[in-house]
Amino acid sequence: MYFIGIFCSLAAWYLFICSKCKVQPQNSRGQCDNKTVCKSDVHTSACRRHPTNMDAVVDASAENAVHGEDGAAKLQDRLQRRHQARIEDTERRKEAKQSQSVAEEKIGYFSSTFNSERASIAELLSTCSGADRAAATQKLEDATVKTAQLQKFVNDSVCFLTQYELRQAQDALQKLQASLAETREEALPKKKFAFRSRTKAAEKVSKQATDSPPDVGRSPDSGITKTDGAPASQQCGFSYMNNAFLTKTAEEILNQDVLLTHLTNCKVRLFGSPSTLHLKHIDSCEILCGPVSTSVFVDNCRNSILAVACQQLRTHNTTDTQVYLHVTSRAIIEDCKGVSFAPLSWSYPTMQEDFSVSGLDPGRNNWNQVDDFNWLAAGTPSPNWTVIPEEDRKTTWDP
Amino acid sequence: MGLLTILKKMKQKEREMRLLMLGLDNAGKTTILKKFNGEDVSTISPTLGFNIKTLEHRGFKLNIWDVGGQKSLRSYWRNYFESTDGLVWVVDSADRLRLGDCRQELSALLLEERLAGATLLVFANKQDLPGALSKEAIREALALDDIKSHHWCIIGCSAVTGDNLLAGVDWLTDDIAARIFTAD
Ligand SMILES: Nc1nc2c(ncn2[C@@H]2O[C@H](COP(=O)(O)OP(=O)(O)OP(=O)(O)O)[C@@H](O)[C@H]2O)c(=O)[nH]1
Numbered sequence: 001m002y003f004i005g006i007f008c009s010l011a012a013w014y015l016f017i018c019s020k021c022k023v024q025p026q027n028s029r030g031q032c033d034n035k036t037v038c039k040s041d042v043h044t045s046a047c048r049r050h051p052t053n054m055d056a057v058v059d060a061s062a063e064n065a066v067h068g069e070d071g072a073a074k075l076q077d078r079l080q081r082r083h084q085a086r087i088e089d090t091e092r093r094k095e096a097k098q099s100q101s102v103a104e105e106k107i108g109y110f111s112s113t114f115n116s117e118r119a120s121i122a123e124l125l126s127t128c129s130g131a132d133r134a135a136a137t138q139k140l141e142d143a144t145v146k147t148a149q150l151q152k153f154v155n156d157s158v159c160f161l162t163q164y165e166l167r168q169a170q171d172a173l174q175k176l177q178a179s180l181a182e183t184r185e186e187a188l189p190k191k192k193f194a195f196r197s198r199t200k201a202a203e204k205v206s207k208q209a210t211d212s213p214p215d216v217g218r219s220p221d222s223g224i225t226k227t228d229g230a231p232a233s234q235q236c237g238f239s240y241m242n243n244a245f246l247t248k249t250a251e252e253i254l255n256q257d258v259l260l261t262h263l264t265n266c267k268v269r270l271f272g273s274p275s276t277l278h279l280k281h282i283d284s285c286e287i288l289c290g291p292v293s294t295s296v297f298v299d300n301c302r303n304s305i306l307a308v309a310c311q312q313l314r315t316h317n318t319t320d321t322q323v324y325l326h327v328t329s330r331a332i333i334e335d336c337k338g339v340s341f342a343p344l345s346w347s348y349p350t351m352q353e354d355f356s357v358s359g360l361d362p363g364r365n366n367w368n369q370v371d372d373f374n375w376l377a378a379g380t381p382s383p384n385w386t387v388i389p390e391e392d393r394k395t396t397w398d399p
Numbered sequence: 400m401g402l403l404t405i406l407k408k409m410k411q412k413e414r415e416m417r418l419l420m421l422g423l424d425n426a427g428k429t430t431i432l433k434k435f436n437g438e439d440v441s442t443i444s445p446t447l448g449f450n451i452k453t454l455e456h457r458g459f460k461l462n463i464w465d466v467g468g469q470k471s472l473r474s475y476w477r478n479y480f481e482s483t484d485g486l487v488w489v490v491d492s493a494d495r496l497r498l499g500d501c502r503q504e505l506s507a508l509l510l511e512e513r514l515a516g517a518t519l520l521v522f523a524n525k526q527d528l529p530g531a532l533s534k535e536a537i538r539e540a541l542a543l544d545d546i547k548s549h550h551w552c553i554i555g556c557s558a559v560t561g562d563n564l565l566a567g568v569d570w571l572t573d574d575i576a577a578r579i580f581t582a583d
């Protein structure tokens with residue numbers, strides 16, 4: 001691993017200095033930047049400028065020379081220079097070509113190593129089913145160690161991969177981790193094996209830290225400008241209520257972080273645009289809220305109906321709950337069961353204004369793109385959430 | 400010269416730093432990263448996995464790793480510890496209900512051997528919210544004053560307005576630079 005790192009650094013260091021101008025192109029190791037183009041492109045385009053300048057210089061001196069007194073000598077000189085320039089140009093091209101091929105070589109090495117490692121882990125996993133418990137344990141442990149090593153290999157290679165290759169590798173690793181978890185679940189159900197093996201694996205791949213030890217006990221409280229929050233202001237919201245009808249107006253919740261906790265059998269109407277909304281310990285409630293400019297965070301909610309517009313919806317430990325949703329990025333669930341989704345159908349007279357206050361795009365609704373963080377298996381849909389069938393959707397709402 | 404020494408030399412040449420950004424889900428890690436890089440923050444989804452960004456800042460090359468903070472992803476955090484120069488711990492200052500979780504997760508990280516050399520920057524994020532706790536309150540809630548093992552600093556910020564993000568990153572890079580780029 002370290003060898004690759006060094007190779008990469010060395011290569012980057014000497015290859016990407018233009019031999020002519022001795023100027024290092026601005027972004028000397030390219031690749032890493034999510035947006036930058038291939039390294040060698042930077043190099044060649046930096047160098048391409050040079051031949052142009054060079055030709056111009058040669059041509060200018062040639063013009064001056066043509067009718068000079070000792071024209072022959074000058075002509076000789078001119079030809080000599082041209083020749084020199086041509087040689088240098090060829091050199092430069094050769095160099096550029098070489099750097100290109102070295103870059104390709106590194107990437108080639110990365111891909112082939114990555115792919116063969118990945119294949120061998122997949123192979124290992126595929127032999128787990130059917131193996132006896134001891135054998136499966138061993139295989140899983142090996143696979144865990146190998147996956148962690150592969151992760152490290154990717155981490156170490158970041159500097160010379162293009163964004164595309166990096167993304168590919170990330171995706172592949174994520175899939176690998178998902179199928180590792182899945183296989184573990186299948187082969188060794190129940191037992192608290194996963195955590196132990198992960199710890200062990202992590203220890204095995206752990207290398208000595210390369211950094212020097214810190215000065216112990218220094219805890220600076222820098223004199224940097226502080227942005228303190230308002231002094232313990234009253235939290236906006238409702239808590240510990242039963243069987244109540246609760247509302248808030250636009251003025252009350254504008255740009256606020258609203259918190260609703262420990263509500264049972266309540267109907268809540270929030271007519272306006274808060275900055276964030278937190279729901280915790282909600283039982284058998286109907287909660288409707290105008291456009292939330294950032295995220296809605298739901299935890300421990302059961303047997304309820306929610307209707308909300310937001311940038312992100314984050315749902316946790318929630319069961320048997322319907323969500324009528326407008327979400328501009330994505331909704332996620334974690335540790336949930338029986339959550340169902342439909343597009344937001346509730347509205348109130350000033351909702352459009354509140355949409356513009358919130359900055360949410362009313363035309364962009366990803367209500368059915370739900371990520372289940374407990375269900376990373378690609379292909380099979382999560383059993384923890386569903387789409388509410390059209391005929392069962394609520395279309396009329398109490399005021 | 401051993402391999403590690405060569406590697407360290409190369410690192411010095413590049414003035415490269417690896418920063419790891421962690422924190423509970425919904426803290427605002429990805430938003431901080433994108434805002435800092437001048438990107439649109441309105442389309443960010445909860446992170447399923449991780450993001451890497453490399454950017455130039457004051458002559459340093461920052462390799463920033465932003466890893467998802469959902470509960471189910473936290474056990475993978477350890478995969479990213481290796482070679483971390485700076486740890487950025489992001490806190491949702493308005494999320495009083497999970498400050499306990501937040502403190503626990505952070506103190507577990509500080510015991511990690513592979514993070515032993517890292518400088519710690521705590522971002523008390525979402526200071527734009529009226530209900531946000533001050534950075535002093537967060538400092539107390541997370542018992543930062545008890546930390547003797549790492550250089551640390553807490554800064555109140557807002558990823559939405561961009562307030563103080565620069566101040567935080569500047570402090571962090573200065574502290575790391577003083578530690579790893581000093582001439583031998
Ligand atoms: N009001 C306010 N909202 C913020 C701020 N920073 C982030 N947010 C919002 O908080 C929500 C979560 O932000 P993310 O950046 O996705 O959080 P994260 O820490 O990356 O979360 P994970 O990826 O799940 O670990 C988003 O809706 C953001 O718009 C802030 O400073 N102020």
Ligand SMILES: [Mg+2]
Nearest residue numbers: 428429445446
């Ligand atoms: Mg994120």
